Amino acid sequence: MQAQTEAGPEKSGISEQSPTPPRPAVDPPADRLVEVAAGREVTAEVHGAVLGETPVLEIDRFNLWYGTKQALHRITMPIPHGKVTALVGPSGCGKSTLLRSVNRLNDLVASVRITGDMRLNGDSIYDPRMDVIELRKRMGMVFQKPNPFPMSIYENVVYSLRIDGENCRAVLDEVCEASLRGAALWDEVKDRLHESALGLSGGQQQRLCIARAIAAEPEVLLLDEPCSALDPIATGKVEDLIQELRGRYSVLIVTHNMQQASRTSDYTAFMYLGRLIEYGPTTDIFTKPILKETEAYVTGRFG
Numbered sequence: 288m289q290a291q292t293e294a295g296p297e298k299s300g301i302s303e304q305s306p307t308p309p310r311p312a313v314d315p316p317a318d319r320l321v322e323v324a325a326g327r328e329v330t331a332e333v334h335g336a337v338l339g340e341t342p343v344l345e346i347d348r349f350n351l352w353y354g355t356k357q358a359l360h361r362i363t364m365p366i367p368h369g370k371v372t373a374l375v376g377p378s379g380c381g382k383s384t385l386l387r388s389v390n391r392l393n394d395l396v397a398s399v400r401i402t403g404d405m406r407l408n409g410d411s412i413y414d415p416r417m418d419v420i421e422l423r424k425r426m427g428m429v430f431q432k433p434n435p436f437p438m439s440i441y442e443n444v445v446y447s448l449r450i451d452g453e454n455c456r457a458v459l460d461e462v463c464e465a466s467l468r469g470a471a472l473w474d475e476v477k478d479r480l481h482e483s484a485l486g487l488s489g490g491q492q493q494r495l496c497i498a499r500a501i502a503a504e505p506e507v508l509l510l511d512e513p514c515s516a517l518d519p520i521a522t523g524k525v526e527d528l529i530q531e532l533r534g535r536y537s538v539l540i541v542t543h544n545m546q547q548a549s550r551t552s553d554y555t556a557f558m559y560l561g562r563l564i565e566y567g568p569t570t571d572i573f574t575k576p577i578l579k580e581t582e583a584y585v586t587g588r589f590g
């Protein structure tokens with residue numbers, strides 16, 4: 288099918304107040320990415336299986352601008368409870384922006400403006416009455432580079448309990464062990480819990496950061512390329528851990544590594560230039576996606 292060539296309302300000089308209805312989605316979706324690159328709206332292909340899941344997080348018509356540049360375009364997607372969901376797409380497509388919007392880290396960027404909403408277990412994340420500190424306590428976030436605090440392994444893990452005023456040794460000990468076991472790190476560190484976390488290897492530090500996040504019992508765990516600073520062996524261990532988290536935690540992970548997405552996630556969402564393009568069960572996205580554009584991306588033909 289030919290790509291649409293008409294100018295959009297923004298190009299024809301018609302103001303935003305114009306009654307002109309939004310441009311219809313292109314269907315069938317030949318050259319959907321060309322349409323996106325031309326600034327036209329396209330409808331995301333969201334597989335039925337995604338919609339059948341109970342969501343932990345609902346992203347609802349979410350738009351985000353950095354100054355005048357729009358980085359996210361009307362993203363609507365549920366994130367299933369108790370599953371691992373991977374966000375993939377070329378560099379600059381908005382994966383980190385979307386992830387940071389979930390725990391309102393983008394509030395810290397002065398130029399950011401948003402419309403739409405997100406809900407965490409039904410609670411509006413962007414409700415002006417939302418207490419952002421409390422909101423962030425309900426989520427765990429792990430970044431590209433491991434960021435253990437300059438304190439002992441033990442104190443890193445129980446940090447969230449300490450700031451909530453928990454000082455009972457038995458409680459702290461129990462959470463420390465359970466979280467380190469949950470992060471597949473216990474056996475490696477159980478004899479050195481009171482040594483500095485900075486003495487751990489990069490891969491151990493990243494699993495420690497995941498243990499620290501788990502200790503706070505987050506409703507959702509946000510991971511932004513958690514293996515990109517790790518060597519292949521450490522990456523393998525963190526990937527094994529993410530697979531073990533399946534079913535026990537709701538995880539939203541950004542990765543540009545297709546093998547990692549296919550190995551570790553239940554669902555995969557493909558983003559392009561700030562839009563959600565296709566979102567479905569990982570096996571379908573990798574073996575029989577609806578869109579040829581998705582297939583081209585996941586098989587490494589562009590990006």
Ligand SMILES: Nc1ncnc2c1ncn2[C@@H]1O[C@H](COP(=O)(O)OP(=O)(O)OP(=O)(O)O)[C@@H](O)[C@H]1O
Nearest residue numbers: 353358376377378379380381382383384385396543
């Ligand atoms: N603080 C910021 N101020 C202005 N523009 C930003 C800011 N952060 C990100 N952007 C822009 O928003 C777009 C999306 O960036 P983002 O970092 O979310 O992409 P990404 O998909 O995570 O990319 P990568 O795979 O390279 O990490 C890019 O065009 C980027 O330049």
Ligand SMILES: [Mg+2]
Nearest residue numbers: 382383384541
């Ligand atoms: Mg990023």
